Amino acid sequence: QVQLQESGPGLVKPSQTLSLTCTVSGGSISSGSYYWSWIRQPAGKGLEWIGRIYTSGSTNYNPSLKSRVTISVDTSKNQFSLKLSSVTAADTAVYYCARDEVAAAGIGFDIWGQGTMVTVSS
Amino acid sequence: VIWMTQSPSLLSASTGDRVTISCRMSQGISSYLAWYQQKPGKAPELLIYAASTLQSGVPSRFSGSGSGTDFTLTISCLQSEDFATYYCQQYYSFPWTFGQGTKVEIK
Numbered sequence: 001q002v003q004l005q006e007s008g009p010g011l012v013k014p015s016q017t018l019s020l021t022c023t024v025s026g027g028s029i030s031s032g033s034y035y036w037s038w039i040r041q042p043a044g045k046g047l048e049w050i051g052r053i054y055t056s057g058s059t060n061y062n063p064s065l066k067s068r069v070t071i072s073v074d075t076s077k078n079q080f081s082l083k084l085s086s087v088t089a090a091d092t093a094v095y096y097c098a099r100d101e102v103a104a105a106g107i108g109f110d111i112w113g114q115g116t117m118v119t120v121s122s
Numbered sequence: 123v124i125w126m127t128q129s130p131s132l133l134s135a136s137t138g139d140r141v142t143i144s145c146r147m148s149q150g151i152s153s154y155l156a157w158y159q160q161k162p163g164k165a166p167e168l169l170i171y172a173a174s175t176l177q178s179g180v181p182s183r184f185s186g187s188g189s190g191t192d193f194t195l196t197i198s199c200l201q202s203e204d205f206a207t208y209y210c211q212q213y214y215s216f217p218w219t220f221g222q223g224t225k226v227e228i229k
Contacts, residue, residue: 037218047166047209049218062217063123096165105172106213108156112165 002027004097004113012091012120018084022097022113023077030055030075035100037109038071038082040093048093052100053080087120094118124148124212128221134229139200143208143224147191151214157186157195158209160223166209170195200226 008020022036029036037052051061053071061069065084073080084091094117098109125148135141145155153173158166168177170186173193183198197204205228210221 046222047211047220049220060216064217098165100213106154107171107175107177108158108168108211108213109166110168110171110177112167115165 002099002111004099004111006095006097006113006116008116008118010117010119012087012118013122014088014120015086018082018087018091018095018118018120020082020095020097020116020118021079022081023079025078029073029078029080033102035102036071036073036080037098037100039096039098039109039112040091041096041115042090042093050082050084050095054102089120092118092120123217124151124215124219126210126212126219126221128210128224130224131222133224133226135200135226136229137200137202139229141197141200141226143195143210143226145188145193145195145210145221147193147212150190151212153189154212154214155186155188155193156211156213157184158211159204159206160209161206169208197226 003025005023012018035052038050051071053059068085070083094115096115097113099111100109101107127146129144155173157170160166174186185196187194207223207225
């Protein structure tokens with residue numbers, strides 16, 4: 001059974017770069033059947049899709065964050081990563097990694113990590 | 123960007139009630155819509171995709187309907203474990219977007 005686990009610093013200073021990694025277990029990130037996404041949720045608020053990556057390295061980003069976001073994949077480690085630059089307090093949120101299927105019709109995000117809280121503060 | 127209006131934002135109901143949650147799109151998305159349930163401190167869980175297809179393992183009291191711009195999530199007989207927040211999400215065009223959420227609370 002595939003599981004996702006986020007990891008990274010829980011505290012980032014303003015103007016610095018937030019870096020998170022999602023480790024995929026129970027299956028291969030290189031299977032070719034899935035995209036791998038990052039989603040965030042400020043406390044008490046809704047969900048915001050940040051972007052996604054395919055095993056080939058092809059990416060799609062949310063235009064609202066595109067200038068600050070980089071998502072990369074390391075197939076040798078079965079991981080994908082998020083970097084968000086020039087962070088402010090508005091980037092404080094729970095960050096989730098999630099999987100969505102490469103299918104003509106799509107199915108949404110069927111597997112999620114447990115989430116990791118990131119606070120931006122000096 | 124496709125904007126989504128989810129209503130109501132808060133729904134008070136009792137165990138055994140039938141409840142419906144609406145999600146309206148700013149433009150047509152065919153059936154590229156998913157519904158999620160989120161409990162406090164937990165990640166969202168996929169309930170329904172393609173507007174009306176029940177994800178494996180999800181109880182049959184959950185159902186989804188609609189296409190184009192108007193969609194509905196129905197819980198036919200509310201159970202205690204269903205008190206949670208529900209989100210719709212479109213995956214028709216980038217960026218993927220979510221509704222604002224509907225919190226289902228105990229009346």
